[in-house]
Amino acid sequence: MEVLQAAVLGLSIFLLAQWGYAAPSRMQFYMHDNFNLSPRTVLRVAGSANSTAAFGAVMVIDDLLTEGPSPASQPVGRAQGTYMISALDGSSLLLTFTAVFSRGSENGSTISFHGADRFLLAEREIAVIGGTGKFRMARGFAVLNTTSNTNRATIVGFDVTLQV
Numbered sequence: 304m305e306v307l308q309a310a311v312l313g314l315s316i317f318l319l320a321q322w323g324y325a326a327p328s329r330m331q332f333y334m335h336d337n338f339n340l341s342p343r344t345v346l347r348v349a350g351s352a353n354s355t356a357a358f359g360a361v362m363v364i365d366d367l368l369t370e371g372p373s374p375a376s377q378p379v380g381r382a383q384g385t386y387m388i389s390a391l392d393g394s395s396l397l398l399t400f401t402a403v404f405s406r407g408s409e410n411g412s413t414i415s416f417h418g419a420d421r422f423l424l425a426e427r428e429i430a431v432i433g434g435t436g437k438f439r440m441a442r443g444f445a446v447l448n449t450t451s452n453t454n455r456a457t458i459v460g461f462d463v464t465l466q467v
Contacts, residue, residue, distance in 0.1 A: 327443065327466050332402070333450065334382045335367045335374050336457040350388070361387040368402060372450045372458050380404040386420070395421045398429055412436030414463070416445060425449075431465060441467050 337344040344367065350360030365383050369376035384400025398420040401413050413436065418429030426448050434441035443465040451458040 327464050330463045330465070332368045332370065332379050332461050332463075333372045333376065334459045334461060335369065336364065336459065337366070337455070338457075339455040356388060356393050358388050358391050358393060361385060364400060366400075368404075372460065374458075377406075379406055379409070384416075389419065390421075394423050395419050409437055412438050414438045414441055414465070420447060422449060431463065434465075434467070438465065438467055441465050 335344065344365050346363050348361050348363050351357040363385050365381055367374065367378060368380045368382055369378055371377075381403050382400045383403055384398075386396045386398045386400075389395055389397040397418075399417045401415045404410060404412050404414075412434065414434045415432050416429050417432045419427075420429060421427050426446055428444050428446055431441050431443040431445060443463065445464075446462040448460050448462075449457060450460050
C-alpha cells in the first residue's frame with residue numbers, strides 16, 4: 304500500500320510540473336484614492352448628492368498604484384474600475400477594478416480584483432479573479448489595509464498572493 308501511495312504522489316507531482324504548476328507568488332503595492340487632491344482620481348457617478356459615503360453611492364476610479372505608501376513613491380500602474388457603498392450602514396463597499404501595470408516585466412499586464420471591502424476593519428481580503436499578459440488566468444487574493452485616510456485622500460496597501 305505504501306508503494307502505491309508513493310507512486311500516486313510521484314505521478315501527481317510529475318503531472319503538476321508538466322501542466323506548469325508554480326508556487327504562488329506575492330506582490331505589494333499601494334493605491335492612492337484622491338477625493339479632493341489634484342489630480343482627482345475618484346468621481347461619484349450615482350447615489351446621494353450629499354455624500355460619497357451613503358448607501359448606493361457609486362464611484363469610478365483611476366487611482367495611482369505605487370511601490371510604497373507615499374504618493375511620491377515609484378509608480379507601478381493604475382487601478383481602474385468602480386466601487387459602490389453596498390452596506391446600508393455605509394460600512395462596506397463592493398470594490399471591482401483592474402490593476403494596469405506600467406513598468407518592468409509587468410508592463411501592459413493586468414490583475415482583476417473583486418470583492419467586499421469592509422474598510423472599517425484593519426485588514427480585509429478581496430479576490431483576484433483574473434489577469435492578462437504575465438498574469439493571464441491569475442487567481443488568488445489580496446489583503447488590504449488602509450495606511451492613511453483623510454477627507455481628501457485614502458491610501459490602501461495591497462499584499463497580493465497570486466497563482467498564475
